[in-house]
């Protein structure tokens with residue numbers, strides 16, 4: 001169980017259906033309940049055994065393990081006992097995921113926003129998004145299944161708003177035979193950077209007209225009727241891996257979550273599920289004293305979870321929405337698969353820590369892109385969904401939902417570079433109407449041309465240098481020394 005050895009504890013993971021409460025053994029692949037089609041959570045039947053160690057002892061285990069050099073425990077499996085304690089050492093797939101930094105915002109940005117704040121940079125994962133946390137877990141489990149069951153061919157499949165496919169393709173390429181990756185993308189609804197990732201990893205890439213929700217229905221049908229392994233977050237092994245975000249954040253905060261408020265963008269709602277589930281586990285084992293508050297953030301162009309929670313408790317009803325174009329494209333989902341998980345965990349969360357411990361806000365497209373630009377003009381590397389978190393923070397502040405003494409931690413779920421196309425649309429004022437974004441001068445940044453191709457032809461090297469210097473002196477208003 002201790003730090004420099006591979007953990008000896010083994011759990012008994014079972015799929016729990018959130019609709020009908022049936023359980024299924026964790027040594028088979030399931031995505032939805034065979035009886036009622038409900039979604040699953042994986043729960044460890046032996047979890048109570050972990051209570052034999054005190055919260056303090058667990059903190060020591062994880063702190064010592066953070067210094068361990070064992071490759072298999074460097075990433076999400078630092079928190080092995082809380083993650084997927086059925087995976088053997090030899091099956092763990094580690095590509096450098098997890099362990100991402102929490103970067104405190106500059107004094108200037110914090111002052112401007114009026115809140116202590118930091119971003120946790122999940123764009124610093126190997127495929128540049130948090131999806132790697134879940135994939136590392138799903139692929140480790142799958143690798144073990146393949147070994148134990150002697151499968152000779154496994155086709156992994158996922159629908160994606162871009163990052164799931166990038167991640168799945170990367171891990172599949174690393175593990176190799178007999179695993180082969182297929183990804184299904186909504187045509188024109190992923191960025192060119194995201195599209196280049198599964199192509200570069202050698203996955204089979206299939207494009208379909210429509211939006212993510214259309215692709216999701218197709219892969220669900222395939223998973224129900226053919227021999228394929230589904231890698232969307234419907235697959236509860238992904239959720240387990242993504243819980244590491246909460247574990248790492250708590251460890252980064254020296255296990256003291258009081259006065260912390262965590263902002264998470266909601267798309268298919270797997271991420272916010274995992275974050276809540278992770279903190280609840282830490283609380284159960286008394287590794288943390290109290291839960292941090294959580295804010296889910298959605299765009300007004302894709303906000304079914306917000307619409308659910310704005311209704312009066314007790315008489316809420318859930319309905320999918322039709323999405324409109326969103327710069328938070330990775331979260332542009334009208335019918336989140338994990339909604340039942342959110343409902344379950346938000347209930348537990350609020351019972352444990354009070355109703356203000358879980359909140360959902362929604363923000364406009366204009367606010368999302370400008371919050372991203374603001375963050376990055378102050379030294380962050382946030383993607384549009386990270387911008388969505390900052391826009392959510394500003395919204396929550398405006399509504400008086402935050403106390404000045406609280407510290408916000410925002411999930412920059414992917415690297416800014418994946419979404420540079422949206423930044424370019426802003427700078428060039430080329431957003432199609434549906435986005436409802438009108439660029440403002442103060443945020444626009446464009447390259448400034450000095451000299452022409454013709455000047456380059458005409459002038460000698462020395463003349464060209466001098467002319468360029470003169471131009472720069474003019475443009476920058478430089479004074480001689």
Ligand SMILES: *Cc1c(COP(=O)(O)O)cnc(C)c1O
Pocket residue numbers: 129130131163164233265266267268269270271272330331383385413414
């Ligand atoms: C997938 C994704 C999201 C949405 O996460 P869900 O788990 O689907 O709610 C947000 N941001 C980025 C960058 C993503 O890739």
Ligand SMILES: [Zn+2]
Pocket residue numbers: 017018019020021022033034035036037038
């Ligand atoms: Zn069921």
